[in-house]
Each structure stands twice: as structure tokens, then as C-alpha cells.
Amino acid sequence: MSNLDASPGETPCRAPDHVGDRLLEARDVPLGGVRAMQVSRTLPQRVVPTVGAWCFLDRFGPERVDMTVLPHPHTGLQTVTWPLEGAIRHRDSLGTDTVVRPGQLNLMTAGRGIAHSEFSLGEAPLLHGLQLWVALPEAAAAIAPTFEQHADLPRLERGGLHGVVAVGELDGAASPATAYTPLLGAELAVEAGAATELPLRPDFEHAVLVIEGELRVDGEALPPGPLLYLGLGRESLALASSSGARLFLLGGEPFPDELVMWWNFVGRSHEDVVAAREDWESRDGRFGPVPGHGAERIPAPPIPPLRLTPRRRG
Numbered sequence: 600m601s602n603l604d605a606s607p608g609e610t611p612c613r614a615p616d617h618v619g620d621r622l623l624e625a626r627d628v629p630l631g632g633v634r635a636m637q638v639s640r641t642l643p644q645r646v647v648p649t650v651g652a653w654c655f656l657d658r659f660g661p662e663r664v665d666m667t668v669l670p671h672p673h674t675g676l677q678t679v680t681w682p683l684e685g686a687i688r689h690r691d692s693l694g695t696d697t698v699v700r701p702g703q704l705n706l707m708t709a710g711r712g713i714a715h716s717e718f719s720l721g722e723a724p725l726l727h728g729l730q731l732w733v734a735l736p737e738a739a740a741a742i743a744p745t746f747e748q749h750a751d752l753p754r755l756e757r758g759g760l761h762g763v764v765a766v767g768e769l770d771g772a773a774s775p776a777t778a779y780t781p782l783l784g785a786e787l788a789v790e791a792g793a794a795t796e797l798p799l800r801p802d803f804e805h806a807v808l809v810i811e812g813e814l815r816v817d818g819e820a821l822p823p824g825p826l827l828y829l830g831l832g833r834e835s836l837a838l839a840s841s842s843g844a845r846l847f848l849l850g851g852e853p854f855p856d857e858l859v860m861w862w863n864f865v866g867r868s869h870e871d872v873v874a875a876r877e878d879w880e881s882r883d884g885r886f887g888p889v890p891g892h893g894a895e896r897i898p899a900p901p902i903p904p905l906r907l908t909p910r911r912r913g
Contacts, residue, residue: 623647623806623826628657636664638730641808641826643860650806650828651851652780654734654860658808660684660727666719670889671897672879673709675740675858675865677733677777679784680705680717681765681847683810685726691715692887695746701728704749704765706776710735712875712885713744716892729808729847731784733766734865737856739779749776755785759793760838762786767850770798783850787838789814794839803850805829805836812844857909862900869907876902 623646625639642656643649654676661684670692680687686700691707692714699705707715719726735742753772755762764772767783774784783803789795789812799805807816809823817837821827829836831853838846859866864875876899878885889896 621647621828621830622821623828625658625824625826636662636666636726639824642731647806647828649734649854649858650804650849651782652734652736652854653731653782653784653806653849653851654854654858654865655730655732656808656826656849657730658728658810659730661725662727663723663725664719665723666717666726668717669895669897670714670716670892671863672712672714672875672886672899673707673863674712674875675735675871676709677735677779678705678707678709678715679731679733679766680707680728681731681784681786682726682728685724685728686720687726687728688718688720689715689746690889690891691744691746692889693744693746694890696890697748699748702750702752702763704752704774704776706747706749706766708735708742708745708747708777710739710742710744712878713746714879714886714889714896716889731849732865733778733780733782734854734856734858734860736780736854737867740865740867745777747777749774752776755787757797758795759790760795760797761788761790769848780854781852783848785848786810787846787848789838789840789844789846791843792841794837797836797838797848799833799836800850801832801834802852804831804853805833805848805850807836808847808849810845810847813840813842814844814846815839859907859909861902861907872907873902 638657638659755772765784807827
């Protein structure tokens with residue numbers, strides 16, 4: 600899935616500083632068009648554009664809707680598709696044609712360029728899930744594109760808490776998914792009446808998104824919707840729930856590179872983004888066709904009338 604905003608603006612994305620605990624309110628983004636979906640977006644934000652290399656986080660649903668995302672391009676990032684309900688068919692310019700379901704991970708590494716499409720299965724199915732992007736470090740930003748799906752991910756069980764590690768490692772459970780920077784992404788469930796202490800890497804910054812239920816983080820209530828940015832230096836995280844909760848935990852080493860992020864492209868300069876857009880519009884071989892769609896594709900919006908530059912976090 601992608602950023603299908605018709606008029607995307609410049610997205611600030613810069614290496615993070617230590618800002619401590621901060622609650623980042625979600626903003627509703629009507630994507631419209633062929634998908635007619637609305638998502639709740641918590642990354643990027645001006646105050647915290649990245650959490651480790653995580654640079655984009657949308658939550659979609661729960662909603663009964665047909666997802667019909669035609670071929671579109673990506674550069675300089677990995678897309679992480681994490682369905683919570685429903686099934687999504689993924690096709691890309693590498694020839695991949697696969698279906699991802701809850702508990703499975705689709706990980707697409709765009710590198711120098713890839714195109715893909717995503718369609719839901721069934722008529723107006725119940726869809727619910729997360730779409731995340733991981734910024735590639737400069738050394739990997741122009742690698743050849745790849746795709747991987749992981750259906751057998753490691754599980755975590757710890758005193759009333761259980762879950763799945765999608766990316767990276769948590770409390771000894773390590774995902775096989777390819778990562779180019781130290782990273783963590785895990786879906787966790789806290790049982791009703793449980794309270795537990797989860798060990799964290801202090802060299803990582805972390806953030807928590809409550810998907811559903813009632814959760815207390817370090818004794819403070821955290822409702823579903825906003826993203827709680829936890830900053831650096833934490834060795835553990837206290838989680839508790841009286842009625843049960845489901846959450847997604849993000850983490851990673853602070854990302855060292857300044858980024859220019861616009862539409863579905865991540866680059867290091869205005870020129871990187873302009874070149875990617877021009878290559879997509881000219882049907883350059885950099886992206887390639889997605890089988891099964893013929894000439895159908897999503898056109899790139901116009902570049903805004905300004906120079907795209909990385910910005911410091913607010």
C-alpha cells in the first residue's frame with residue numbers, strides 16, 4: 600500500500616534527537632480515488648518524523664471496503680504490510696503474485712525502484728491493518744529491489760503478554776525479515792488483568808501504538824489511535840491492562856541520514872525525487888510493469904512549486 604494523496608506535500612524526515620515521551624496524535628487522511636479508503640496516520644510528524652528507520656505509519660480500517668490500489672512506484676524504502684483482518688493480493692514488477700493474511704508479513708524492498716499493486720480479496724471485505732515504511736540507509740538506497748513474505752514468524756510469550764515479532768528482535772525472539780538498520784516491529788497482546796515488564800534496548804528509540812483495548816504504559820493510560828513516542832535510553836517498558844489490549848511496538852537505532860520524502864519516494868535530495876518521478880511518468884525501465892494490469896497505473900502528482908529539502912524536527 601502507498602501514499603495515494605492527490606497533492607502530497609513535502610514530508611519532513613530527519614535523524615531524530617532525544618525528545619522524551621511524547622504523544623503524537625493521529626490525523627485522518629482521506630485517500631479517495633480508486634481505493635476510497637481513509638487511514639489514520641501517525642508517522643511522519645514534524646516533531647518526530649522517524650522512529651529508528653520507521654518513517655511512515657498508516658492504520659487502515661476496520662472497514663468494509665474494496666482495496667484496489669493500481670500499480671505505483673517506490674524508491675529508497677521498504678514497505679511493511681501487516682494485516683490484522685482480511686487478505687490482500689500483492690503483485691509487483693519482479694513478477695511476485697501472492698496473498699498476505701493476518702499473522703504474515705509482506706516486506707518489499709524498493710531500493711533503486713519497484714512498482715506494485717494491492718487488491719483485497721472478496722467483495723467489500725472487512726479490512727484492518729498497518730502499513731509501514733522503513734527508510735533504507737544510504738549504502739542500501741539504490742540496491743536491487745526484492746520481495747519476501749514470512750508466514751512463520753517468531754512468537755513471544757512473557758507473563759500475560761504474547762505476540763509476534765515481525766521485524767528485528769525482542770526478548771530473544773528474532774524475525775527472519777531482512778533489515779538494513781537495527782530495527783524492531785512487533786504486534787503484542789496484553790491479557791486481561793496482566794502486568795508485565797518488557798526488556799528494551801536502551802540504544803533504540805521506541806514508540807507504542809494501541810490497536811484496541813485498554814492499556815497502561817508505565818502506569819499511564821494510552822488510548823487507541825495516537826502514537827506514544829518513548830525516546831531513547833529505556834531498558835524496559837511496563838505494560839498492564841485490566842480488560843486486555845493489542846498494540847504494535849516500534850523501535851530502532853536513531854536513523855543517521857537526512858531524507859527527502861515525497862509521495863512514494865525516499866531520497867537524499869530534491870533531484871533524487873524529481874528523477875524518480877520523471878522515470879515513473881516516462882515508463883522508464885527502472886520500475887517495470889506489474890503483470891496483470893496492462894497499461895493501468897497511478898500517475899504521479901505534480902512536484903510542488905518549491906525545492907524539497909529535509910527539515911529538522913520541530
